[in-house]
Amino acid sequence: MEIIKASLMMLGLMTFLCGLLYTLTVTGIAQVFFPDLANGSQISVIDQGGKSVIVGSELIGQEFTAPQFLQGRPKAGPSNLSPVSPEQQGIIAERIKTLLKENGSKEEIPSELVLASGSGLDPEISRLAADYQIPRLVETTHLNQAEITRLLDKHTKGRLFGKIGDERVNVLQVNLELANFQVK
Incomplete structure (x- = not known):
């Protein structure tokens, strides 16, 4: 029973560290230092109504x-x-x-x-x-x-x-x- 409990705790910890904390950290760093690249290098144009429209990357x-x-x-x-x-x-x-x-x-x-x-x-x-x-x-x-x-x-x-x-x-x-x- 102790092994199962320890395994589940390790699963939860690693899921939090690798699945959530690491992902949010890398995303945050990318948004701060490379916002254009992090968002897909989108190309926008101004349509006839003066509104910005994304047309591609x-x-x-x-x-x-x-x-x-x-x-x-x-x-x-x-x-x-x-x-x-x-x-x-x-x-x-x-x-x-x-x-x-x-x-x-x-x-x-x-x-x-x-x-x-x-x-x-x-x-x-x-x-x-x-x-x-x-x-x-x-x-x-x-x-x-x-x-x-x-x-x-x-x-x-x-x-x-x-x-x-x-x-x-x-x-x-x-x-x-x-x-x-x-x-x-």
């Missing part, structure tokens, strides 16, 4: 297919296709055909616009992939090439520590500005 990609918007990586659905399978090659060929038709460019297509993301949630694309889409954006928006380039510059994040990876562009932030929203 800087950390989770959204799919944009309309030609007047910057397009991110293709979404990955559940699949067990091999990268060299004929079905997968057909999917990739179709994506290339669509990109060539939409963008009208014969320059090399950045691979991230053709190959699906592993997570399916990438919020950013490389600056190279964003620049590839500039001619289509010029054709389908009221902006000229210089204005679109400035917009991409505004939402481009540099390489990590100036050396690692590529410059990245947040697709949602660019598209909100293309849609004439005031990003908050």
Whole structure:
């Protein structure tokens, strides 16, 4: 009976320490020092009524297919296709055909616009992939090439520590500005 009582007391103590106290402490520290990150890096816009509305997160990609918007990586659905399978090659060929038709460019297509993301949630694309889409954006928006380039510059994040990876562009932030929203 003593063993059961001691076990239950230990269960209660550890549940309190690990399940409640630790969780509240970490959440509190995150809210104090990193409130934007702790709340999901939400992106808000001001609607026509002047009210702030949350439209997404800087950390989770959204799919944009309309030609007047910057397009991110293709979404990955559940699949067990091999990268060299004929079905997968057909999917990739179709994506290339669509990109060539939409963008009208014969320059090399950045691979991230053709190959699906592993997570399916990438919020950013490389600056190279964003620049590839500039001619289509010029054709389908009221902006000229210089204005679109400035917009991409505004939402481009540099390489990590100036050396690692590529410059990245947040697709949602660019598209909100293309849609004439005031990003908050």
